[in-house]
Amino acid sequence: MDFLPIFANVKNKLCLVVGGGSVGARKAGVLLDAGAKVRVVAPEIGAELAQQPGIEAVVGRFEERHLNGVTLIIAATNDRAVNRQVSELAQARNIPVNVVDDPELCSFIMPAILDRSPLMVAFSSGGASPVLTRMMRGKLETVIPQNYSKLAAFAERFREEVKRRVTNPAKRRIFWENVFEGVVSEKVLTGDEASAEAMLQQMLQNEDNIQRGEVYLVGAGPGDPDLLTFRALRLMQKADVVVYDNLVSKPIVEMTRRDAERIFVGKKRDDHTLPQEEINLLLVRLAKEGKRVLRLKGGDPFIFGRGGEEIETLAAEGIAFQVVPGITAASGVASYAGIPLTHRDHAQSCMFVTGHLKDGTMNLDWDALARPRQTVVVYMGLHGLDTLCAELIKHGLPDTTPIAIVQHGTQPTQRVITGTLATLPAIAEREKPQAPTLIIVGGVVTLREKLAWFHPQT
Ligand code: SAH
Numbered sequence: 001m002d003f004l005p006i007f008a009n010v011k012n013k014l015c016l017v018v019g020g021g022s023v024g025a026r027k028a029g030v031l032l033d034a035g036a037k038v039r040v041v042a043p044e045i046g047a048e049l050a051q052q053p054g055i056e057a058v059v060g061r062f063e064e065r066h067l068n069g070v071t072l073i074i075a076a077t078n079d080r081a082v083n084r085q086v087s088e089l090a091q092a093r094n095i096p097v098n099v100v101d102d103p104e105l106c107s108f109i110m111p112a113i114l115d116r117s118p119l120m121v122a123f124s125s126g127g128a129s130p131v132l133t134r135m136m137r138g139k140l141e142t143v144i145p146q147n148y149s150k151l152a153a154f155a156e157r158f159r160e161e162v163k164r165r166v167t168n169p170a171k172r173r174i175f176w177e178n179v180f181e182g183v184v185s186e187k188v189l190t191g192d193e194a195s196a197e198a199m200l201q202q203m204l205q206n207e208d209n210i211q212r213g214e215v216y217l218v219g220a221g222p223g224d225p226d227l228l229t230f231r232a233l234r235l236m237q238k239a240d241v242v243v244y245d246n247l248v249s250k251p252i253v254e255m256t257r258r259d260a261e262r263i264f265v266g267k268k269r270d271d272h273t274l275p276q277e278e279i280n281l282l283l284v285r286l287a288k289e290g291k292r293v294l295r296l297k298g299g300d301p302f303i304f305g306r307g308g309e310e311i312e313t314l315a316a317e318g319i320a321f322q323v324v325p326g327i328t329a330a331s332g333v334a335s336y337a338g339i340p341l342t343h344r345d346h347a348q349s350c351m352f353v354t355g356h357l358k359d360g361t362m363n364l365d366w367d368a369l370a371r372p373r374q375t376v377v378v379y380m381g382l383h384g385l386d387t388l389c390a391e392l393i394k395h396g397l398p399d400t401t402p403i404a405i406v407q408h409g410t411q412p413t414q415r416v417i418t419g420t421l422a423t424l425p426a427i428a429e430r431e432k433p434q435a436p437t438l439i440i441v442g443g444v445v446t447l448r449e450k451l452a453w454f455h456p457q458t
Contacts, residue, residue, distance in 0.1 A: 028055065114144060175448075220252050242261070336410045355378045
């Protein structure tokens, strides 16, 4: 660690800014925001800066006496000799000094900040790369939205009361985690502080009720980690245990908390590592052990994901859970493969169906599927491809109807194989697409050629 990060209290303290240009003005502004009084010394000081409340404008060249009574100094002139003089005099008097863009002359550096007061995040690369620092701030800006300041202020309001009423420190930590990660904070963030307060008071009723075990049923999308939601990412980094199957892409599993326990309950076709009922019970058991359990599911948990069954069991056992939607394979695959599912020229509706074979037969409403001007997306359909094509033709779709198989949609290994209802089974036989694959039937598949330039990866 090259620098000690600290937050300085400069309220009502006199700080000095040497330099009256735009940089000096900006630094003076930050100091004012932090409640300081600011003496600005420069041969010329714009009226806008000079007239701000809290500013003492000293027009003239810098002199040593300007350091008198000063707590902290920022030098922002464009004359290195002056900056050096300020730095040397300040350091001789042990007054912290920052010279803008000149780390050698600094006794402290100014971090990039993300201001969600009273929550404040400061970033620094110790001068190594200000651009990288700014980019990191940009990233965090999305993870810590603007209204987090409301949340921090809300917590501050109840801090003492919670401390008094929840005396066990471990429980208190869990209590606050529950507040920040649960419905209370959602209420605060949407501006409904009255409901938030009522809920918080209810949570305070009984210390014994404070427990942490809960389940997050999270849709991880079709594979590309960029398609995760912010909420998914937040929960992934918080969970103690991660329960996942082989539909969740490896890079996404890697993004879960480093020290979280990872449990693979992979399901391959006809080779269920853990039957669904056991997965349901596993989630219950882990939550009852007080763990925060992340059930990561490919795509969206409620689309052919059996998420509904998992939460039924949780609800029956009284375990808190939340469900986070994900981008379902159909959406992800369609956009990465350049197939707009409901393009007006080709389709008025789009159906999602599962082609999972039960007892070797595919039980689908073929009449409904074989309608014109409709796109059909088949999940888990590869093994039934021959049946699918034959039945659609038999029920009235032209055998020239375009159809695509998309393997590993949105992932670097994505591959799109196209043909018609008549030709695709033989093509697939030859090309041997690898699971998971999604099948898309309908005129929209032809648009892919037009739009392919936009998808160089496929
Ligand atoms: N809940 C998931 C679907 C689970 S069913 C979702 O919303 O996407 C599993 C099927 O989803 C697979 O057999 C395959 O048909 C499809 N699938 C999931 N991810 C896919 C991907 N990256 N590419 C192609 N198909 C995918």
